[in-house]
Amino acid sequence: MSTHPATASTRPASEDSREISMTGIGSESEREIPDIPPNPVMEALKLNVFYGDFHAVHDVNLSFGKNEITALIGPSGCGKSTVLRCLNRMNDLVSGARVEGEVTYHGQNIYARNVDPIAVRTQVGMVFQKPNPFPKSIYDNIAYGPRVTGMKVENMDDLVEEALRAAALWEEVKDKLKQSAYGLSGGQQQRLCIARTIATKPDVILMDEPCSALDPIATSRIEDLMVGLRDDYTIIIVTHNMQQAARVSDRTAFFTARPDETTGNRTGLLVEFDRTSNIFANPNDKRTEDYISGRFG
Amino acid sequence: MSVAATTARDMTRVVSTGRSKDRGVGSLVFLGALWFSLFFGVMVLLVLIIDVAIAGSPRFDSALLTEYGSIVSPETTGFRAGILGSLWLMLFTALLAVPLGIAAALYLEEFADGERWWNRMIEVNLQNLAAVPAIVYGLLAVAVISLMGFNRTGIVLGGAVALALLILPVIIITTREAVRAVPQDIRQGSLALGATVWQTTWRQTLPSAIPGIATGTILGLSRAIGEAAPLIVVGLAGSVRFDPTGLFSEITALPMQIYSLTSQSREELQTAASAAIIVLLIMILGLNALAIFIRNKFQKTW
Amino acid sequence: MSSIVTTGAGPSPRGTGLPAAPNLRRKARPVESVIRAFLMVSALLSVAITIGIVAALIQPVIEFFREVPFGDFFATEGEYAVLPLVAGTAMTTVIALIVAIPLGLGAAMYLSEYASARARKILKPTVELLAGVPSVVYGFFALTFVTPTLLQDILNLEVGFTNALAAGLVLGVMIIPTIASLSEDALSAVPHAMRQGSLAMGANRMQTTLRVVLPAALSGVAAAIVLGLSRAVGETMIVALAAGAQKNLSIDPREGMQTMTGFIAQTAGGENAVGSTSYNTLFAVGLLLFAITLVINIISIALVRRFRQAY
Numbered sequence: 001m002s003t004h005p006a007t008a009s010t011r012p013a014s015e016d017s018r019e020i021s022m023t024g025i026g027s028e029s030e031r032e033i034p035d036i037p038p039n040p041v042m043e044a045l046k047l048n049v050f051y052g053d054f055h056a057v058h059d060v061n062l063s064f065g066k067n068e069i070t071a072l073i074g075p076s077g078c079g080k081s082t083v084l085r086c087l088n089r090m091n092d093l094v095s096g097a098r099v100e101g102e103v104t105y106h107g108q109n110i111y112a113r114n115v116d117p118i119a120v121r122t123q124v125g126m127v128f129q130k131p132n133p134f135p136k137s138i139y140d141n142i143a144y145g146p147r148v149t150g151m152k153v154e155n156m157d158d159l160v161e162e163a164l165r166a167a168a169l170w171e172e173v174k175d176k177l178k179q180s181a182y183g184l185s186g187g188q189q190q191r192l193c194i195a196r197t198i199a200t201k202p203d204v205i206l207m208d209e210p211c212s213a214l215d216p217i218a219t220s221r222i223e224d225l226m227v228g229l230r231d232d233y234t235i236i237i238v239t240h241n242m243q244q245a246a247r248v249s250d251r252t253a254f255f256t257a258r259p260d261e262t263t264g265n266r267t268g269l270l271v272e273f274d275r276t277s278n279i280f281a282n283p284n285d286k287r288t289e290d291y292i293s294g295r296f297g
Numbered sequence: 298m299s300v301a302a303t304t305a306r307d308m309t310r311v312v313s314t315g316r317s318k319d320r321g322v323g324s325l326v327f328l329g330a331l332w333f334s335l336f337f338g339v340m341v342l343l344v345l346i347i348d349v350a351i352a353g354s355p356r357f358d359s360a361l362l363t364e365y366g367s368i369v370s371p372e373t374t375g376f377r378a379g380i381l382g383s384l385w386l387m388l389f390t391a392l393l394a395v396p397l398g399i400a401a402a403l404y405l406e407e408f409a410d411g412e413r414w415w416n417r418m419i420e421v422n423l424q425n426l427a428a429v430p431a432i433v434y435g436l437l438a439v440a441v442i443s444l445m446g447f448n449r450t451g452i453v454l455g456g457a458v459a460l461a462l463l464i465l466p467v468i469i470i471t472t473r474e475a476v477r478a479v480p481q482d483i484r485q486g487s488l489a490l491g492a493t494v495w496q497t498t499w500r501q502t503l504p505s506a507i508p509g510i511a512t513g514t515i516l517g518l519s520r521a522i523g524e525a526a527p528l529i530v531v532g533l534a535g536s537v538r539f540d541p542t543g544l545f546s547e548i549t550a551l552p553m554q555i556y557s558l559t560s561q562s563r564e565e566l567q568t569a570a571s572a573a574i575i576v577l578l579i580m581i582l583g584l585n586a587l588a589i590f591i592r593n594k595f596q597k598t599w
Numbered sequence: 600m601s602s603i604v605t606t607g608a609g610p611s612p613r614g615t616g617l618p619a620a621p622n623l624r625r626k627a628r629p630v631e632s633v634i635r636a637f638l639m640v641s642a643l644l645s646v647a648i649t650i651g652i653v654a655a656l657i658q659p660v661i662e663f664f665r666e667v668p669f670g671d672f673f674a675t676e677g678e679y680a681v682l683p684l685v686a687g688t689a690m691t692t693v694i695a696l697i698v699a700i701p702l703g704l705g706a707a708m709y710l711s712e713y714a715s716a717r718a719r720k721i722l723k724p725t726v727e728l729l730a731g732v733p734s735v736v737y738g739f740f741a742l743t744f745v746t747p748t749l750l751q752d753i754l755n756l757e758v759g760f761t762n763a764l765a766a767g768l769v770l771g772v773m774i775i776p777t778i779a780s781l782s783e784d785a786l787s788a789v790p791h792a793m794r795q796g797s798l799a800m801g802a803n804r805m806q807t808t809l810r811v812v813l814p815a816a817l818s819g820v821a822a823a824i825v826l827g828l829s830r831a832v833g834e835t836m837i838v839a840l841a842a843g844a845q846k847n848l849s850i851d852p853r854e855g856m857q858t859m860t861g862f863i864a865q866t867a868g869g870e871n872a873v874g875s876t877s878y879n880t881l882f883a884v885g886l887l888l889f890a891i892t893l894v895i896n897i898i899s900i901a902l903v904r905r906f907r908q909a910y
Contacts, residue, residue: 088489090485090488090489093485093488095410095411095412096412105623106621108623110623114624114625115623115624115625116623116624116625116626118491118492118493118626119491119621119622119623119624119625119626120623121488121489121490121491122490122491123621123623125489125490126485126489128482128485128486128489130482132480132482132483132485132486133486134483134486134487134501135483135504135505144487144490144492144500145490145491145492148487148490148491148492148493148496148500149490149491149492193486196486196490197489197490200490200491203621319803319804319805321803323805324803324804324805327805327809328713328805330705331705331706331708331709331713332709333705334701334702334703334704334705334706334708334709335705335706335709335710335722335726337702337772337775338702338706338726338729338772338775338776339725339726339728339729341729341772342728342729342732344744345732345736345737345740345744348740348743348744348748349736349739349740352743397641397644398641400637400638400641400642401638401641401642401644401645403638404635404638404639404641404642405642408635408638408639409639409642418646419642419643419645419646421900422645422646422649423645424896424900425649425893425896425897425900426645426648426649428826428829428830428833428892428895428896428899429652429833429889429892429893429896430832430833430834430835430860430888430889430892431833431835432833432835432860432863432864432885432888433652433833433885433888433889433892434652435867436652436655436656436863436881436882436885437648437651437652437655439655440651440654440655441651441655448873462648465644465645465648466645469645493628493631494631494635495630495631495634495635519731520731522733523731523732523733523734523735523736524733524734525733525734525735525835525836526734526835526836526839526860526864529835529864529867529868530863530864530867530881532867552733552735552836555735555736555739556735556738556836556839556840559738559739559742559743559840567743570739571739571743574736574739577733577736578732578733578736581731581732581733585731
């Protein structure tokens, strides 16, 4: 399905070789990564998120280039998942959540008054931390999205096959499509969730720590899959795993949390956003460097 | 003796000395009192059942189920009208209370923003309603059916309205618990695919919650079927001698018949009342067993 | 903040050179709106029921007080006097609580502090069985077993055919599960660390239960007792059958005395013409009963909330 960039990379990390500078930083040995994200599909402009009185995310500016993989990294509580959930308005579901600033999708502010969050979610799909297949058959898991969104589907069987092939799961499940999705292994379930998202033909796929519940072998299959999907989708991934960010992403945004002096609440903010190679090999900010080199986090 | 056995015995001694503080007289008396508390109720229940069963045993015959109530021939008086009446009431109570209760529960769990004052008001109100005396629901039902243009004459509709009002809070509360047990992951997965809140509720949450809802509903109905107080208020009589025929037909109910027999002094009628209590307990036990069966068989563990 | 964040977020080519953006405009979803409205109305119905109760009671009560002076209602004797009924309710309720508080709490403490998880899984539903028995059955039992066999034959008490004692005792048995079940929840919610702290200081299990766990769970236990109280006040059939059908302002539990609920059941089951003053008494007593239980319930809800906040 794809050549794994990790094995192909020969780029030396940087002069002062850090512990983290493993092989395969970025996937740019095969790709030219321009200085700024090309044709940004989505952008966050002065994004602030509040939960009640709690200021969760402060002034984040980001742009996500078409057919790129962007990784959001940082210590826990730094607001990276919150930012991700703003991109398809999943934060709407949290009672008391409030978003300020703009998130644009092809230039339209998705938080504008006349925008339908459901329409946003059909364009911007999401894969969650824990595999969450529906308690239905494998087939119905895939067909669910197209059915509920009223997609015009000529042949559902073909669509299901296509989605499962795209998620590299077809060969494993083609003989048991009518069986419950709960019979699959954790890694298979997560690929099913990716297939389910692909079936609704989104433009952007958000992944919230998609491998944190999986073993290393299943993780590497998902990583392969992400790199393969990059040609057709814009992918934004939150990860705890720096090596993972380094292996799969083109660009990386590093977040950190700043405790409020009076309340002690930790507000997340963006420290640095750059090509993954620069973030890992040559960060501009001391805080990024400390985190990458394991001195903090 | 083997080494292992010796060690085991030593271990036991260590453990028992460790627990010796719990073996003082005070502690033992305390523990005994707790045991007594736990089993007192069960003992009362056993005495009740045995006493009633012995008293009712001469009347465990088919006439008990097939004959109408009769003071003229008390040795063959039966509870046909009451049993049928209770079944009819249960049916119409369920038809009224179940859809409304489930709808209200789904709104509160899936749609309502719990931060809003009116939704919080609904919450407090529900907790309150669950503890309103049953007999007060009878008074409300009288008002409801008179608004519909009916007098307080002990018809199916009046009884069903009273019992439905009574178990509505129970159904809402148990449905909410069942719905809440469906993991949030499932909802988020569905919403993230572009499903609406209602699509998510109808296609994901509700199917997964049905066993829990069914269990709660059946338990609510088993409470309704034993209830007599609100039925007295809506005017159900103990002495109906025909089968129910429709929503507006006069009926009685099994607990109503039992209630009215207790004021009769004839021994045969007391015996019949005891036998009828066993019938009522069997009906309730059956419903409870059904609820437990559904829970154990279909309940998902996530 | 550094690097290209600002450049990236600056004047980006909004929409230019990109494929036509999909339409994100809000869609009308009539079915969704109708369903949502229906569900909301169903939920609001519960509020309507409360308002309905008050409305249903108030109108006949106003009529009642047009005929009967206030003083005749809140009087100790007379046709419309309610105080003997309140006293009857208080008597049966107090007896019930004397039975149910120690037994319910004892069962709760055993379940929470001594029973294994497996034993609890069997024992708790067994205790709750008591709440599933219809109250008319309990009433019959009080009338035909507790009074003649237990009180008269075994204990040799001189009690009437109907008496507050038998009704109160059986009422107490009926509310044991209410008190036991909710208290058990409260006791179980006390953090384990508190128990371990006490045991580590050399206290035994009894001391830990009584001096650490119980005080820590106090507001939850209080809520359970208050809810049991509300059940006892509102329960009808036991008292209608076994407590008596005569107003009797007495402090002797061996005598028969009518309660508020017993009065409502008797009057409603009687031959009073709808709309007559004696029929309307029903609603006056009903409103008072509703008001009393409402206050009790609000106290219970407030206690539960306080307990939830603590842990």
